[in-house]
Amino acid sequence: MPERLKAYVYRLYPTRKQESTLLWTLRRCKELYNASLEERTAAYKMAGISVSYGMQADQLPQVKEVRPEYQEIYSQVQQDVLRRLDKAMKAFFRRVAEGQIPGYPRYKSATRYHSFTYPQSGYQILGALTSHDKKGKKTCRLKLSKIGHLKMLMHRPIKGSIKACTIKRDGDQWYAVFSVEQAVSATLVHLSNKTVGVDVGITSYATLSTGEQIANPRIYRSTEQQIKEAYRRLSRRKRGSHRRSRAKRALTRLYRKVRHRRQDFLHQTSHRLVNQYGILVFEALQIPNMTARPKPKKEEAPTTTEGSEGGATAGAATHYLPNGAAAKSGLNKSILDAAWGRFITLCACKAEEAGGMVVKVAPQQTSQKCSGCGVLVPKDLSVRWHSCPTCGTELDRDENAARNILRRYELQGAIPDRKKGNPTRKVGRGGKRPTATGVL
Ligand SMILES: [Zn+2]
Known part of the structure; x- marks a missing residue:
């Protein structure tokens, strides 16, 4: 099974x-993490040796001799610290091999080390x-x-x-x-044979092909004022003071509140949808692209500086031009607040437990196309209403998209799941093979 x-x-x-024992253990784990990162870096720089997890784990008994306090930490917990570093290093080398921005594993400060594992x-x-x-x-x-x-x-x-x-x-x-x-029981069958198309958006959190709208909770936005105020209070406090650490705790609490409320909303909404429908159809979203920070735009520094600057070295100062980051961060905040990726994942997990499933279809033109006749009705983001000059369909923009999503699944089936590299599930009722680039 x-x-x-x-x-x-x-x-x-x-x-x-x-609690003080827990904090003490966290600090020792953090130290161990940083020390083993240092060892790996130094060994590679000085001797070109890449230190492995096994080599570091073998040293743990010696560490205990030199630093007797490490006898007070369960040995598998320490091994897990080394394994975490190993994972971070492997991810780094994978990114290098794939030509991505690599980002070498960083030393952890106490504020960046939060957990240990048995x-x-x-x-x-x-x-x-x-x-x-x-x-x-x-x-x-x-x-x-x-x-x-x-x-x-x-x-x-x-x-x-x-x-x-x-x-x-x-x-x-x-x-x-x-x-x-x-x-996972393979024989579990969902009680409902209903299929629904789901369009996620900013105006309402999700719109179903049945016309139902799920309102956007805007959790971060609603606490934003409080968070801003907490930041202001923090910045007024003297570094290292008790009042500053109290202000910091208040800020952490606010963020935790946001996080928990968002989780509650996502769990409840996905639970309800999965209970109601056997198959949920989503668009394959590309959220990382939507929320990527705009690249910094550098102004070319003049190659020669004429006297007046008092002999400033040429090209030393780089100016940054506006790159639209501020404008984009407003939309980013809304998109991240909405956390659709997490929502779809939750739906998929819950559906699996209930014998249902979540499928994805190609996202092209789902909002532009008319769900009544298939004709393209171009409209930009501000136009909230779909009105078709060809067949006379009058609909909410998002509901139109949700219907297109459902129809695309029924006609073409799901597109392959990128992570697993194979088709998510079987094809739709039409029985045709799924095509990622196919047009409705
Ligand atoms: Zn139409």
Whole structure:
């Protein structure tokens, strides 16, 4: 039976003492990460040797001799730190090989190192879902080797077998993330045989081919003022002061609130859609392109400077011209706030669990085409209404697009999933092979 990985996240409530142990462990992990990055870099620069994960893992016992405090950290947690670095290095070399902007792995500061992982053992859930605290919530203990028994709120039971446990800090809160392997039933059939086209947009979050509109929550936008105010307060505080760190905590809390509210919205919306429809059809979006930062535009520095600058070296100063970044960031914020990519992924995961599926069709001209007769009706982004001069169809712009998306699936089937490199699922009812470039 095929299997899938799923993450369960539970809030932890460490005592003060436990929290300081957790923070201490995080700091040691960060140090280990930075030291092994330094070793790899130095060995390569000086001797041209590329240090591997295995070589570094073999040194861990010696590290413990020189730095006895590392005996206080579970050894698999330390191995996982080295494995993280190994992954970062491999990703770097892959980017180099593919000719992308490589970005060498960076040294981590305390503010950039938030979690450590028990990859196989060293953790145990005690008293799961048996004891209840006063509010009727399910509390239990998470036993972590070398750290202790932490109070954990297990708001839902885990289905499947736990493969790893990651302890994560999020500002002043702590979480345990369990990677769980679940069996996927191949015989599960969705109760609904309905198929729906979904068009995602900025005006409304999503529009279905049935005409239903899901309003955009604009979560970041609504807290934007508060966040701006929190930043202003932070900037007024003296560096290193207690009041500054308090202001910083307030800001982290605001961001966490935004994040959690966005997650709630995405989970609820995707859950509802997946329950209602057996097949959800989306356009294949290219969000990374849509939100890419515009490239900086450099002004060519004059090659000769005539006296007046007092002998300034030629070409030393580079001026940057307006590149439209400010204008684009407004739209970027809306697009990222909307988090469609994550929404579609969530739909796909939930659909899989419910026996349904998510498919994607080619995105070309879904909003320009008339869903009634197929004629092209060009309109720019500001035109919200589709009105067809040929067949007289009158429709909301996004609903028209959603209908086109549904029809494209019915006629041509889904396009191949880029990540897996094979067709997502079977072809549509028309029975034709999917063609990515085909026109409706
Ligand atoms: Zn028409």
